[in-house]
Amino acid sequence: xNTSALLFMIITQAIITGLxxxxxxxxxxxxxxxxxxxxxxxxxxxxxxxx
Amino acid sequence: xxxxxLRWGSRIGLILAMAGNxxxxxxxxxxxxxxxxxxxxxxxxxYLVCFLLMGVPLLFIEWSIGRxxxxxxxxxxxxxxxxxxKARMWKYIGVFGIFSNxxxxxxxxxxxxxxxxxxxxxxxxxxxGMDQNSVAAFFDNYLNVFTSTTGIPFxxxxxxxxxxxxxxxxxxxxxxxxxxxxxxxxxxxxxxFGIFLAVKAIFLKAGHDxxxxxxxxxxxxxxxxxxxxxxxxxxxxxxAGQIFFxxxxxxxxxxxxxxxxxxxxxxxxxxxxxxWMNEFVEVVLGSAIIIPISxxxxxxxxxxxxxxxxxxxxxxxxxxxxxxxxxxxxxAVAGVAFFGLLFFAxxxxxxxxxxxxxxxxxxxxxxxxxxxxxxxxxxVLLLGLPTVIFFQKGVFDExxxxxxxxxxxxxxxxxxxxxxxxxxxxxGWKEITDGADIKVPVIFKYILKFVTPVIxxxxxxxxxxxxxxxxxxxxSITGWELHPESIIAKIxxxxxxxxxxxxxxxxxxxxxxxxxxxxxxxxxxxxxxxxEDNTVKTYETALTNTVIVKxxxxxxxxxxxxxxxxxxxxxxVDMSRLLLVALFLSICVLISIAYHKRKKSGEI
Numbered sequence: 269x270n271t272s273a274l275l276f277m278i279i280t281q282a283i284i285t286g287l288x289x290x291x292x293x294x295x296x297x298x299x300x301x302x303x304x305x306x307x308x309x310x311x312x313x314x315x316x317x318x319x
Numbered sequence: 320x321x322x323x324x325l326r327w328g329s330r331i332g333l334i335l336a337m338a339g340n341x342x343x344x345x346x347x348x349x350x351x352x353x354x355x356x357x358x359x360x361x362x363x364x365x366y367l368v369c370f371l372l373m374g375v376p377l378l379f380i381e382w383s384i385g386r387x388x389x390x391x392x393x394x395x396x397x398x399x400x401x402x403x404x405k406a407r408m409w410k411y412i413g414v415f416g417i418f419s420n421x422x423x424x425x426x427x428x429x430x431x432x433x434x435x436x437x438x439x440x441x442x443x444x445x446x447x448g449m450d451q452n453s454v455a456a457f458f459d460n461y462l463n464v465f466t467s468t469t470g471i472p473f474x475x476x477x478x479x480x481x482x483x484x485x486x487x488x489x490x491x492x493x494x495x496x497x498x499x500x501x502x503x504x505x506x507x508x509x510x511x512f513g514i515f516l517a518v519k520a521i522f523l524k525a526g527h528d529x530x531x532x533x534x535x536x537x538x539x540x541x542x543x544x545x546x547x548x549x550x551x552x553x554x555x556x557x558x559a560g561q562i563f564f565x566x567x568x569x570x571x572x573x574x575x576x577x578x579x580x581x582x583x584x585x586x587x588x589x590x591x592x593x594x595w596m597n598e599f600v601e602v603v604l605g606s607a608i609i610i611p612i613s614x615x616x617x618x619x620x621x622x623x624x625x626x627x628x629x630x631x632x633x634x635x636x637x638x639x640x641x642x643x644x645x646x647x648x649x650x651a652v653a654g655v656a657f658f659g660l661l662f663f664a665x666x667x668x669x670x671x672x673x674x675x676x677x678x679x680x681x682x683x684x685x686x687x688x689x690x691x692x693x694x695x696x697x698x699v700l701l702l703g704l705p706t707v708i709f710f711q712k713g714v715f716d717e718x719x720x721x722x723x724x725x726x727x728x729x730x731x732x733x734x735x736x737x738x739x740x741x742x743x744x745x746x747g748w749k750e751i752t753d754g755a756d757i758k759v760p761v762i763f764k765y766i767l768k769f770v771t772p773v774i775x776x777x778x779x780x781x782x783x784x785x786x787x788x789x790x791x792x793x794x795s796i797t798g799w800e801l802h803p804e805s806i807i808a809k810i811x812x813x814x815x816x817x818x819x820x821x822x823x824x825x826x827x828x829x830x831x832x833x834x835x836x837x838x839x840x841x842x843x844x845x846x847x848x849x850x851e852d853n854t855v856k857t858y859e860t861a862l863t864n865t866v867i868v869k870x871x872x873x874x875x876x877x878x879x880x881x882x883x884x885x886x887x888x889x890x891x892v893d894m895s896r897l898l899l900v901a902l903f904l905s906i907c908v909l910i911s912i913a914y915h916k917r918k919k920s921g922e923i
Contacts, residue, residue: 269535269538269539269542270539270543272360272543272544273360273538273539273541273542273543273544274542276360276363276542276543276544277360277538277541277542280363280367280542280602281602281603284595284598284599284602284603285599285603287595287598288592288595288596288598288599291588291591291592291595291596291757292334292592292595292596294588294592294756294757295330295331295334295588295589295592295756296331298330298585298588298756301583301584301754306581307581307583307584308326308327308330308333308579308580308581308584309326309327309328309329309330309332309333310326310327310328310329310495311328311329311495312329
């Protein structure tokens, strides 16, 4: 590969992979919201609320 | 109003489902072909600019509209739009959010069924020992529903029905029990298959396994920047179009998935996470599979020629042959990985198309979940059968053009205007940032208000009046020749040549040239003509029709080749358009009935 193609590919792919991982990990480690009784996700319900 | 108790199981599940909605066949088949046709590496720059100025804002808009509508029990766009503005027209604009999904699903499930069939054929070793022409002919035979490649009669229809039944079954299991589970299985497998194939492609060595060039030759071709193409409007339009397809924007499915998110929960970070996951699959994995492998075996010129017929041709007519060069075991593994990857990409998208239709039937007509899923499956079957049976008559392409291209642009343009100018950016911005787990940069306020609507209007207007050969220099106030794919030329059927009557007793040549051969093949009379530009055009007709030219004859466009009884493709094209218009109007009637029901019960 020529240098400009290699640089262009590596920089673009690194930015995209980096941003994808950044946002994904931000979701994974997001703190639960305080003061919300029931959120959008059934897995977070108290056992009695689950149907 | 029915109680719609669909819910997401987990936030990761929602993001994977939303990413699965965006990641489709286009990530692996359309994106690399668009990049090759639009300047290789230089395509990436307009592509990323369009992603930031059009893709990201539209993701914010669609997630916000969805969550906003969901607060009032509206999980589809017609009533979400109605809630955003009192003007009566908006709920009918919202009809596109249901219409596009049914219509796209009708042909998309058909392509999905090809991938399912090709997984089977790859595992069964059907392609072993075939040369390139035989693999291409296998695909052509597969598309002809009256021939069978496996001994199963009407094989293409059987695989289509099985694929549709699978979609219907998953949908009937609901969001957390069906769609989300499919995404949790499909997305990781898709990424693993993608990484395996990308590694094989990148490390392809000239002289090994029949490869002529290294895999890096393809990457070099794809990633060498050609800055001169940045000034070409065609490249920018192609980049904007790709962003639409890849993110599944303007379709109504993002809004529907987001409608099941509660008011205080985040949508901004979710939108970014799903959006960038799609970009990773498209730019990092999608660019590293079919182009490096096909250039490694066929060379750059041949691949450019093959990509002129689109990514589907390259994927289904060529890739199975190239995998055979890796030996029987690896060929089977690579074939299963490649078509399995396409299958998972396809099914996670088609499920997203089914959810708005299901939600509409549950919300407005009190249907149970399983009945609503069956309703979707049955509608898609009815609408899809013409694309399967009359695929070679142009029905598939008509669905794709009107529902999969034009509708998306029109719908996205209107929703951007509705969100920023009618609903108001003040309220809109609050919708985006309420409960957000990230700080959305303020610059997006201005992009949402001015840049995105202007870009969308430009994309729509240029699609209307696109000049022939994409030569924008020819555009003048005195008029210009239109591109056959421009909306106006399509409506006028400009691309239809001398065979413009629905029913005819003669079939005319569509090109000028010399008759190269006349023969009989599989119950058909075949005439092959070498055109003036040295390309070959082949005409086939049933044996009951008579050939009236012979080898060596000179024919001009409009000269008769056969006499007999003919139904021309333009008939099927116009009938499919009528069908789509009838479908759109039927959904409008259903919306009107549902609206009056809600009004009567005091819900509106």
